[in-house]
Amino acid sequence: MHFSLRSFQLCSIHLGVALSLCSTAAYAKKDESLEIIEVTAKRQAYRGNFDVLETPEAISEINQQLIENTGVAGLTEALDLSASVSRQNSLGGLWDSFAIRGFFGDENVPSGYLVNGFNAGRGFSGPRDLSGIERVEILKGPKAALYGRGEPGGTINLVTKKPTFEQQGKIALEVGSRDKRRLEADYSGGLTEQAAARVIGYYETGDSFRDTIEINKKGVMASVYFEQSDRSVWQYELEAARQEIPFDRGILAIGGNFDMMPIERFLGEPGDGATVTEVLGHQLQWQYEFSNDWYLNSGLSYRSTRLTGTSSDAEVSPARQKLYYNGRTLTRQRRQRDYDTDQFVIRSEVSGQFDTGSIAHELIVGIDYDLFDYDRDYRVYRSPALSTNPTNEQLHAIDIHQPLYGQHALPTPVPAIVRVQKQFATGLYLQDQMRLTDNLHVRLGGRIDRLKQTLDDKITNFDAEQSETHFSPQAGVVYQLSDSWSLYSSYGEGYRLNFGTDASGQGFKPNETKSAEIGTKFNLLDNNLGVTFAYFDSTQKNIIVADAANPGFHTAIGQASSKGFEFDVTGQLPGDIDMWFSYAYIDAQVDKDAKDTGLGVALKRGDELLNIPKNSASLQISKQFSVADRALTVGVGANYVDERLGQRGSDFYLPSYTVANMFAKYDLTQQFEVKLQVHNLFDRKYFPNSYTQIWVQPGEPRSVDLALSYKF
Template sequence: MSHAPLRPCLLALTITLSTIGQPLSALADSPANEQSALQVYDLPAAPLGVTLSRIARDNNLTLSIAASLVQGKTSAPVQGRYTSQQAAQQALAGTGLGLNVTENGTLSVYPLVETGALNLGATTVSAHHVEEARGPVDGFVATRSATATKTDTPILEIPQTINVVTADQVEVQGARDLTQALRYTPGLSTNGFTDRNTIADEITSRGFAPTFLYLDGAYLPAAGSLGGALQIDPYTLERIEVLKGPSSVLYGQNQPGGMINLVSKRPSSEAKHQIKVGTGSFDRYNLAFDFTGPLDEDQTLSYRLIGVGNTGGEQVDHTKDSRKLLAPSVRWTPNDSTELTVYAQVQRDDGLADYQALPAVGSLYHNSQGNKIDRDAFLGDSKWNNYKRDQYVLGYQFSHAFNDVMTYRQSLSYVDVNDRYKGFYLNRFVTVDGVADTHATRTKLDWRQQNSSYTFDNHLQSDFATGALQHTLLVGLDYRSFTRKYQGYNLYGSEVIDLYNPTNYRTTGVPTLTTKWDNRIKQTGLYVQDQIKLDNFILTIGGRQDWAKVENNDLLANIREPQNDNKFTGRVGLTYVTSFGLAPYISYTESFLPSVGTTAPERGAKAFVPVTGKQYEVGVKYQPNDTTLLTASVFDIKQQNVLTGDLEYQEYQLQAAEISSRGVELEAKSSLANVDLIGSLSYLDAFYTKTNYNNKGKRNEAQAPWAASVWADYHFTGKALQGVTLGGGARYTGRNNGDSSNTFKTPSFVVYDATVSYDLAALDPGLKGVSTSLNVQNLFDREYVSSCNYSFGCYYGQQRTAALEVKYDW
């Protein structure tokens, strides 16, 4: 991983930027005329490199700068009508730098006062890109995002919390899946069964689960039970963006805790190639490659091909898994105004899994015999347990800029997942030989799901001014069709198992079909959003009208329950961006989620209305330069119309529950000199405010109130250790309730991780591009219970796991 852009080294960076739309200077073709065209600017103070890049990009110019000249400098605000040269000069005010413009229109900067300390000498040209909201990020600190607004927006201007995990962070920390990649992100819980069962991801955000996942803005089917969800390999991603709070205005039905958008790697016109091979704990082996570059001399066509293959065991005895993945994509850019990317992904996962939760007595506590269940105990049948998943992704993204004011974007995505899990789950203790807590009954199961969804989104973005107001107006229409087919085969009276001596791995009974569903949800949404700038104020306001049709088909009972819902959701936020990079904000957002079913016939058999959520958030972001970002937020969420049991008619439910979640989140990310730092702290007070049961006023067990993490790595540059990177982190999870009635708690724990890598080019220049890394998770092999959600719903955390990789880039 190159860290040259993150420290003040003397490199010359040549940045060639082209706009999606035509600049105002489109009336003339020469660079001189482009320089003389007036354009309206309303750019707040920001990192100098970002502001200069924005000016160059908006005018289809080339920018050539020395990274050391702009490192740590902040631009002056640029507001008014200027030529591109005047705008750049305005941005440089007070920085001690001057502007030079060549005959062909290239912008460059130079120090106004020569000092002996600056001597560029012989420089090396590095192809450093300017960050775009949907593109790659150098290092750990992202400065732009498109998830929260569907427009390329600085994170400072977004009036909601958004946390970005970059591909560099994923690689340095050695994350194998999404769960591991988000362990150092505040406000999330990655504990539970996915903490040690790496074939699935289920994230809790601000006390609500599951957090819906999106791939490049397109909805990914959520797990209905155990299975039925895609798992996107992090090696295929440029960044992982976590938008906190309700997000229905732009994305339709959602949980109020937030959403996670996975941004894929896309073709590049710059040829780059990478191969990785590795091995690790439990006899794991992996191979991955990533190739991209142009397909023609004019670079109008470019491609990307990503492949992943791995196999090996897991920490639970007898378990294993394997993956084969291929993800091709092609991009066509016939001109600076038009872009079309077509992409696909085929993935096959196969293994022997054991997803069983454990009883609190035996995992969290010693049993009556003073024993605990081994954390690697396999409680299934190695001839029965099995997991297979086939998943497919196919889609395209299209954009066209009609002019410098108006841009149209369209995307279509189809995803399909077909999986099957054969295993067991424990039910309750049974007395054997007079001992009541060593044996348990269990259910033998065979669950099969096929989930698929179409997501179609198109919107028109207009950038214009009305007097002193600068607008970024977004008008869009989207459509989502989701189909879930599920067959549940269960044998409720399977053989009793000895939890402490599970030698009987063979079972004889065969599960029978007990559940068969064919559920469909269709949703159409019309949304409008405007980002309005006046001086340093940014008002973000939006609204959406949704029409949802739900069809719940119980094929065994021959029951069909259709219902139609429509819902308006809104969003408003105000941000103030200071000249020194401080941005306080306040916002209000809403969400909705359709509910399937009706009340009891005695209560009128009324169809359930959508579950709704609303959030108030106040926060502040601070970005003194392009290598540091600090965020702090306070929020209050209420989820209403939540389903709860009907005590009088127990086969039915009522919409009589409400959940409240409020808390504080802090995050700091920085890359200073040779050090990368990540720090996070969160406090969550989530509880049941309304319910039919005895848990009213009790804390929500889904997430621990306190959590914190810190990560640091250091890149050695001295002669003795040049090329070495040494890093480590700690993850703290506080005490948490083990069930909704708060009858027992799980203790707090701290888990440590470590990494060391070496760039072999420091040893021999002939090995340029070759590097090796070692990652260790749970360095001190702490044994702990990750979480519990009821008395038979506890999960051990991941034990010490090491991975060694060798990578070659060229």
Template sequence: MSKFLFHPLTWSILLVQLSTHAVSAENESASNQIVAQLPSITITAEKQDERHSSSQAITQFNHDLLEVPFTKSHVSAQDIQNHNVQRISDALSFVNGVVYQDSYGGGFWDNYSFRGFSTDPNMGTIYMRNGLSSVSGIHTARDMVNIQAIDFLKGPMAAMYGQGAIGGIMNITTKQPEWQKKSNVSLSGSTLEEYRAALDTTGAINQDLAYRLGLAYEDNQSFRDHVDNQHYYIAPQLAWKISEQTQLNLDTEFSESKGVFDRGVPMVNGKLPVNNKTFLGEPSDGDIEIKDQMYQLRLNHEFNEDWNNTTAITYSHGERAGTSTEISSIASDGRTANRFRRSRQFETDTTNFQSILRGKFDTGVIRHELVTNVEAGHYTIDQAQRRNAEGTNSPIDIYNPIYGQNLLPLTRISKDMKETQTMMGVNLQDQIFLNEQWNILLGGRFNRLEQQIENHLTAKLAKQTFTPFTPRAGINYQPTEQLSFYSNWGKAFELNTGLNKDNELYEPEKTESWEVGGKYKFLPQSWFGLTYFDMEKQHLLTEGITDSYVDSGRVQSRGVELELQHQFTDKLRVNANYTYTDAEIVESEVEDKGARLKNIPKHTANLSADYQFDLAGHDAGLVGNINYYGKRSANYIDNGTSLPDFTVVNIGGYVQLRPDLRAQLNIDNLFDQDYYVASYTNYWVQVGEPLKATLSLNWKF
């Protein structure tokens, strides 16, 4: 019975039946009366879509961006649609301080670094969802059909949201059930034979219940030889208005991605001579499959105008399985790649409870905004991996590959372990408004973390317990309504996974962050921001191609972020940003002082624009985006190899053919530049897409 209830197809059928029954049971007039009678509950930031206000997730209260000692980068629903953003990786080109990282074999999950520091490259990046703490575990790359907006929150967030959130964290605002009936169907196809269909529909079941359903399917070929992938996504949701003060939401998501595992092309003597289309794995290995499912019950309750609570319990399950053949080195002849083979079977389960109480009160003339946050979580990951025998390899000619030769049997178990993490956290935070100009934010989180790994190969069990305290503090000074200066500081703590050479658990990561900046709002829809940040981390782990982790010791990242958003006219909006990041090794047993951190360019810049106009009586628009990425280290241990800098230009246009029908054309990499997005090692370099045109049709009904 539980399997039936949790099956995504069951959810879809149930929602369709309920919505059909609701429409047949009531006429249009009655439906309109119901909609009019339903007041909106806006306890959390689930409707945020503003570029110039702070995300509620920063402090758990809504403010103008100038009123908080932090900043953010915002990608709105309009940006997502107009620029044809289909993955989180597409959104990174609009923000500063956030850099794309290796996405595990060609885009199987989201992975990025924040101000020079990244998370575990073998698990994908964690994120917040609707202002609630992230849930760890294996997951596919997020589909955009269910995403309303994305905020990249800058500054130390660990005191509020737990492990790892030091330079900042991404908050995804999802679309929510609505009582007004509306649906949108989107179809698209590209010149690289990438095809996508998506449905987003919502409406009232009755005056107390509403639903939302997001569906997406992709069948993608590739400019890369022998490489393709498929993607499936379904997100059924229900909202129950228990009373005018209380609402219960059930959110579910089911996703699957499968396709050829593609490590890209290798560097040879510091150069990239291989044709960008050449695939150097084995087509006969079949597909890598990644699946995930998530269930969340979320209760929002307003006690009064000043106090409210959000309580949520979340469960997620993820799986990753498949076989791949990957390059380990290039032979002395400069054309033969030595390869190894491995199969993976990973599985994660995560349960998380969180309850956030928010309240406003005064002590004399001083205003307070108080937040208490209680969390508990349990996370397990089972990892099994097989490899070919040591000392053997499967060579291939990188300029004239012939597949199916010298395939190696997977005779060696290289990894077989189960890791368990248990977490409890209590957070208290107070933003104190001393007067109209000054406010300070003080917060701290007490954590209890337990970690154990059962190594089935050695029949040994390793355990450790930590009780860290992670504080954060900020101060904001607003001398005028248009100008503010701020500074914040905080610490973070994150468990490292895996065992060292002595079969012992690694030391956890410990991080400290500080920043200072200013924001100037020179017009109602225009502002300029400048930030200097300084972060330091100890025990940053990197996993090499041999499955052994490298402790990079002590690393630091310092830099400057500039951002300008300007609404020139009602029809023209421009966003420009620049980031300087100096991320390097300070102290390490395996690297020299000053060695670079992988995939972190010192210089990145972006310019994007959106111009709206009338085309023969139809609403229309043009968009453009220019991205610059500087040189960066190509290897997980800096060995002097660098990915070349690149500039990519994307343009697009859209027209509203009818009130219910919109056509859109987006052209990526307009000048057909060869470029390289990211790498894990200098033998696994991810190739950027060539010139691509995508035609999309959106029908609303």
């Protein structure tokens, strides 16, 4: 990948020119025939054309209004609104990492997600900014029978904002606590009678509540819509972003003492500088309508990412960690990362309807190809063992109570992992949902993948190759009791390729998931309020764990299970009150004795999984009033997260917490809007996730943001 700051600037210049051309074209041709408010794809790949009540699965949708009202700008914060999703190890804030229904993917890489149905979350593009995102779909349960290669507990799909033919735009300026400044612009308009374009850009800078930490990020998204004919539509989308984020492992909470130090204290090294993440992505889609009943949906995507930076963070090995002996001197390791990924995806899908006698069919048949290339250069400095009586300089140490940055020369990391890994997957999938009667639907489907993985280790000159074929089935039943109430049950299997090899050079078997689900969906209050209740029972195997007999290597023997239920309510209550409520009970545990990958501790059957709360809930409500003949919207919300295991193989738990938020927005004129948002309203001290007692992430204290936007 060769996406540099210069290429980002050039891309921004080109998009600026395109924006000017869009504006000129829209100004030059203000024809009544162009009064189209929004362009949307006729249907999404892998999804078909089903009503929510006809789908034998639980789906949550965080729409644009909820995103704007709650004031979340990042994917992780948006997913906090769903009780089914819990935060995981984000590698010091460098990426999005989450578990769905208690299951997470490989903790050493970001959690996967989709953008418009394309795999897009596997690289190192940094935390995803939500500018340019129309809605966030949480598709629960294993989806490998259609999507392939998804995360075990479900799939996140981001749907982007589309161009409009009507000229319209928005500029927003936001200022807030800790010197936050954010500028966002969005412009869309018609180029011709058949083509429209949209450009969205953002720039944000500010300080963290953490000492010495500053954040700088910028990005641009552009899209073009071209209606070739009444039956043929093309869409192209560009994503480019760059973020500078210091690596931050958080605070210490030895023995569960969360008052051991102020949450503002940074224990890294400011001299390491920021870690930089970059992304450049392209998507091209073509939708063709053969008839009123049959469609072709084809597309390709190319996305390159890069992560570079150096960090100093707490050493986890007791044999090297001096803090465990004197209570104030923290041994640190120094690590240098240069991760480079390229991903290419191509797909083609036909969907449509037909009848066989009295049975109506909704058929989806498709083929796709996915190439993921991961070039990793990882270097580490680790101090000598304490038994050798090393100096504080050799320990790269810092005093946790009186930190003095830059006290010693920064040690030079040495190569630990330098390798190129590639994954190839070609899949063929089919799904048929049959309407046997007016009320009874049966869904059958499956996917077969031909998988290949290669590894080239530059340090050991070791090469490995793995190939296999994998089949993922799915089945579901929906019974509609009425037009507004349905019952459903489903079974599905999921999988995800595991990176690397074992000590003998053999590739790992894929991480596999089996899940059964039963639930009900119904609409209330004249279909203004939607309710979903689901019970699920899942198992996961071939989890990567450390190979105790071969230090430095891993083996895929881990096994876990997760079961529980979810209750989601969204829509409008009487009195025009908008509501979002999500609750989940998740019992996730280890099913097979193993050894932890990083900490070298025993995992016993029945142990809880890391960072998975048993109970969690989110409630957001808002109402619009009229003040001086202008709209005033006021809303409040709260997220509750139960206590959860904070370090494997221990009794260290993160405490439960409730965080409240509020917002108010007012239309000053038809064009100007002002919005006030308060996050963590009562300034609660909380800790969303951790990996060990010395890597604990504190939550942000109360922050206040004020935004002024202008629409044209």
